[in-house]
Amino acid sequence: MGNWFALVQNEVLKVWRKRRFAVLVLVLLVLIPIFVYAQMKIAHGDAVKFTDWRSVVQQRIADNMNALASDRIPEEWKRWKRALVQQLQYYLDKGINPDSPNAVTFTADFLANAVTLFIPLMVLAIASDLVSSERASGTIKMLLTRPVRRWRILASKLVALTLYVSLVIPTTALLCYLISGLAFGYEGWGAPVFVGFRLHGTAIDTSLVHAVPQGVYLLMEMGLVWFSAMTVAAIALMVSVLLQSAAASLVTMMAAVISGTILASMASSWHSARFLFNVNLNLPAYLRGTPPPIEGMSLGFSLAVLAVWGIGALAAAFAVFTKRDVLN
């Protein structure tokens, strides 16, 4: 029989002992200081150039306005720039520095930038070979000849995967906070951040905009990052079930995730691309009021698309895993 706890314990143990999580922490420990250093350089440069943050924001508005005046910039870009200008103006009017550097802003920025590529990559490092590695090593034959139903084995793998995804995101945030705090100070939890920007055509609808403490903002962001990471995890689990080799399943998933970021930057005229999971991964962008890559996308839309993909992938994974003959 094997009760649930024992089965999940097995799967968590295997991922842990393969040192997957340790490697991820190591990668974060190398990467974060690099970004912190880059951020420090930028902040330092700004501080020398502009004694007042207002002039920085004003400069950015002016830059974007200039870009808007140019004929060579495509219409999609202009729409985005116009929205950005409007948003910056809003911050300026309210007297809040959108770039005030502290550990919390750095963490929020890092997560927002990591959600489309880096977080999915970390998820794939754990999810991609959950099933295919058992097949490649032959241990699947031991696993599936024990008196436990196959769906329970896959479900225990899914639970373990969920636990690891839920651990990876807070770990990333915590390491970001701890490391960047050395450079920028550990304050900033209470600083107001504006959320609720909505895009209507070319204009930003600010009627629902309100300020939330940055700590709350960070939590909201982490929730959205978790959602998009879980979608990637579910699809990776399916690919891991379908493909025989761990390498093949990792490459397939990486190709899908990377093509998503490429598509997002050029698919504005291909409207049905918005139903692909990989262009919908950037959920935190909605919080910030960044215009979506394709018109007609909204937070609700993206959540729905991701949910459908995730559930569909899990259904396929379970259907195949429980039925398929293990022939090699």
Added chain:
Amino acid sequence: MKMHTLEREVVLSVQNVKKVVSGRTIIRNMTFDVRAGEVFGFLGPNGSGKTTTIRMLVDLVRPTEGAILICGEDVNRRPERALRHVGCIVENPEMYPFLTGWENLEHFARMLPDVRPERIAEVARIVHLDHRIHDKAKTYSLGMRQRLGIAQALLGKPRLLILDEPTNGLDPKGIRELRAFIRELAAQGLSVFVSSHLLGEIQLLCDRVAIIARGEVLATGPVERLASRAVSYTVWQFDRPEAGRSLLARSEAVRLVREDGHRIDDSALAALPGAIVTEMDQGTIPEWIRRFTDEGIGVEAVHRTAPSLEELFLKLTEGETVG
């Protein structure tokens, strides 16, 4: 009542099993029973459907037709009940190399109902792995991995042990130990199902045997009875081989076997220069020796080959290559 005890005898029952994979029938009408406490050999050349059958026994592959019952439970319908009575190693004993032997056993123990740490220590001792049990499995030799695999299979005190080509890759000493070990387990009432493409192996190990080829059972029965149906040869060596041969050739009761007509191991014959292989009534050997002596032909040696399953096998499969 009698029916009931008879049913309890049978630990594994394979009933009219058929398997079709992408339009090709791999297994046709496979039927056999394995009883409690017996070592059952499953003999066939590679590609004869052995591995597919074993995989069907443990629910890795679903039969297209037919049923497989272990202790009366259908393996494919109720795997969580039927497989409780089974320990198995399908092909190689694959373990998690990044876990220690103990952790591997713990891992599989968690998938069984109440296996205590004492039981894990006990099976480790049974397979003589207790001194290395806390080392990583990747540091184990093949023989040790094999033993860890058997320890894993024994964890849940199964009634049926399924071993797929268990001697593969083992050295002669390892093979001898394994053989003794399997006999010991059977003596304790465990049924052991052993597949092999090595006939000698099965002959040494098993009580009963099923011989299969091309996805069908050709014959089932006690090893001795099947073996007695096989031919045995009488091999002669003379100081004057030509004279001896012509004398033998003159008799109606003796059949001279051509070089490609027998299945005696080439390496065994190489040690017997000028050997003449015959088929004859072995009761007449003393009489023949007298005749050769009378004719002035010196008999250097006479060998009787033991009846070999290989001969029988080749008869049944009509020359399909073994190995």
